[in-house]
Amino acid sequence: MSTTTGTEAPARTHVPVLDDDAAPALPRPGLGRPTAEERFIVLGSWVGAFALAWLVTQRLLPLGGPAWLLVAWLVLGLVMTAVTSSVGGTRVDVIDRVVTGVVTTGAMVVGAALVSAVVFVVYRGWQPLLHLNFFVDDMSGVGPRNAFDQGGIVHAVAGSMIQLGIAVAVTLPLGIGTAVFMTEVGGRFAQLVRTIVEAMTALPSIVAGLFIYTTLIVAVGFPRSGFAAAMALSVMMLPIIARAADVVLRVVPGGLREASLALGASRWRTVWHVVLPTARPGLATAVILGVARGVGETSPVLLTSGAASFVVINPTDGVMSSLPLFIFTGARSPEPMMIERAFAAATVLLVLVLALFVIARLVARQRTGPRRTLRRKPAPSRETR
Secondary structure, three states, X not given: OOOOOOOOOOOOOOOOOOOOOOOOOOOOOOOOOOOHHHHHHHHHHHHHHHHHHHHHHHHHOOOOOHHHHHHHHHHHHHHHXXXXXXXXXXXXXXXXXXXXXXHHHHHHHHHHHHHXXXXXXXXXXXXXXXXXXXXXXXXXXXXOOOOOOOOOOHHHHHHHXXXXXXXXXXXXXXXXXXXXXXHHHOOHHHHHHHXXXXXXXXXXXXXXXXXXXXXXXXXXXXXXOHHHHHHHHHHHHHHHHHHHHHHHHHHOOHHHHHHHHHOOOOHHHHHHHHHHHHOHHHHHHHHXXXXXXXXXXXXXXXXXXXXXXXXXXXXXXXXXXXXXXXXXXXXXXXXXXXXXXXXXXXXXXXXXXXHHHHHHHHHHOOOOOXXXXXXXXXXXXXXXX
């Protein structure tokens, strides 16, 4: 509404008039999905760059290796992408396509490195995986030159599971409790704890093994066993779980806490019944990521547990083998058959870690389902009253 004061003219509202004869606005390239023309330009630039790189490295210059071909292809591809983008686009379009090419190339390099490592490990250890005894037997009484139809890794798998179980039982309450303290309590001491947790995230694994070795084995006199290895793994897993859980708890909306406190609940009752159930999928992801970090550690287990060729169930009764330790021992052996067994065990470890990460992704995925709608009951008609 417009008001007038004295002799001032009332304010008027100007409504824009739609001009049907005006030319349509030009869509800005780079927003949304690329058009067929943009895809053709990018694809043609990289195909032409590959042909030019092959001509330069394989015919004109004495650079016969495939590495030089890939490097020249990357450089020439970015140059040709910039040139073709500048013909019909602006400076922003050129920068956007060049940066997109750099980022895509980096992702492809990382993916190629991961795939090549997995393929190499599986290729070196596929023969022992074809025998069922490799998964159900141990190495007691089996020499490094015995055939693949003898011996297995069941003792290493059992040791890893027992050590990880103890480590999770220790780190789960400590890690989530630390995250709750940093998020819900706060204060200066919480900032100090957060700094220590972030610093421990980059802690070398050998330092964790030396810490448990000097404190638990040397100072206390506890024997080298699966329990000592589990404590070393706990030191490695604790900062991962605490840091991830801290991030998850800070994402919980503050309105839920305020609503619970407004209804008369205490702070800890709010944390137990509101905050933790809301962040349950993220907390499960944090635990799985910590387990995936600890399952492949070698140096802490090497210093604290020792190796055994038979199944050990009691974590406090002498040495206990594990998958990383079995892989390390087998790879150091001069016997080719033992090295192949080590690569086969590495394949099993890769599958286990991959399964843990897939489970973490599935747990972290937001659950979306059909919402239940409340339908009002129809009002009774006059005839039924």
